[in-house]
Amino acid sequence: MIGQKRLALLPERFPLACQWEITCRCNLRCIMCYTDCFNRPVKIRAELSTDEVLRIMDELADAGTLELCLTGGEPLARADFFDIYGHAKAKGFLITLFTNGTLITEEIADRFAALPPYRIEISLHGLMEHTFEEVTRGNGSHQRCMSAIQMLLDRKLPLLLKTTAMTVNKDEVLAIKRYVNGLGGVGYKLGEEMRPTLEGSDAPGQWALSDEELRELNLQDPALWDEACARQARAGTLTCVSGQRSFHIDAYGQLQLCSGNRRQSYDLRQGSFLEGFYNHLPGFACQWKASPTLQLIQPSATHV
C-alpha cells in the first residue's frame, strides 16, 4: 500500500477533475463578476435541483472523477450546500471550495473542520474595508470575510486566498500578499483575467489593468515577477488540455470543456456523463486546442 498525493498512471483522456459551478446565486454583487448576470430568480429556478446534483455526482464518482471544485456564484448560498458537500465527501471526492467567505459562521466552520475539504479558496479583494466593499458592493462583507478567514485558520483548515488585480484594488495587492504570507501556511494567488459575463457583456473589462499596469505591479514583488515571467515564457508554447482530464459543469447541468469556454455544451439532464465526456466533449471547439496535424506554435491557454 502506498500513501500518495496524486495518482501516478492515468490514461491520456480521463475525467479526473471537475469544476462545478453549482449555482450563480450570490449574496454579493462583485463589480467584475461574470456570473452575477444569472443571479436572478428566473435563472435560479432553472438551476439543478439537489436530486439532480447528487445524481450527476454519482455518475462522476462511477466514472472515476476524484477532484471536485465547487464554485459559483457563491456555493454556500445554496440552502442545500451541505447536502451536496456531505454527499461529495461520502463519495470520496477531494473537494476544493471557491467561496467569498462571507456566509461562513462558526457553525459552518465547525462542519468543515469535521469533514475537511482538500482546500478552501477565498477571494480577498482588499485589506481596507472601503476597497473590499467597492468591489463586492456589500456592506459588512469585509468584516465577515476577515472573520471567516480567522475561523478557518483557527480550525487549521487548508486555505488559499486570492485576489483579482483590478483598477480599484491594484494599490493594495502587495499589502494583501504580505498579509497572507504573514498568516503562515496559507497560499496566495493573484489573478489578472477579467472575463465577459455569461450574457456576453464586456462590462467586467472596464476594471481590468492594462498590460503596463500589470507589469508595474508584478515588478514590485519578486515572486509575482517570477510568475509573470514564467507565464510569458509559456505563452506561445501551451495548448489547451481542457476536456482531457478536466471538465466543467455549469449550474444548469451543462457539461463543457472549461468555465472559460461554454460555446458548446452537453446536457447532463438529458444524457449520461460517460456519453458526454467520451463521445461529445472531444469534438467541442476550443481556439487553444492543438490541431492533430499542425505542430506550429499555439497561443497561450489563458482561460484554463
Added chain:
Amino acid sequence: MMPIMPWTDKIYAKNPDFVSREVAGEFILIPIRRQLNEVNSLYVLNETGGVLWNRIDGKRSAREIIEDFSKEFDVTREQIEKDFNSLIEDLLSIRAIEEAPS
C-alpha cells in the same frame, strides 16, 4: 496469562471514515475526516489488496477470508496469508480498519 490470539482468528472492521474508490483501474482509499492524520493523502492498494479490502466486513475472521480467497484465486494459501497479514498491518497503521470484538 491470557493466550495470544493468532491474527488469523481476529475479525477486522472497516473504519467508515475511509472511502474506497476505483480510479482509472487503481483501487484507492481516501480518508475523509479530520481526525485521520493524512486527510489529503490517497492510499493505493494493489489488485489483491483491493479484493481483500472488499471482503473485510466486521463479521468474518481473517482465516475465513483467506480460505475463501485461496479457493477462488490461483494463489497458495501461504502467499495470501503473507500478503493479507502485511495489508492488515498497513490498514491498522493508518486506522482504516480496527479489530472487531469477536
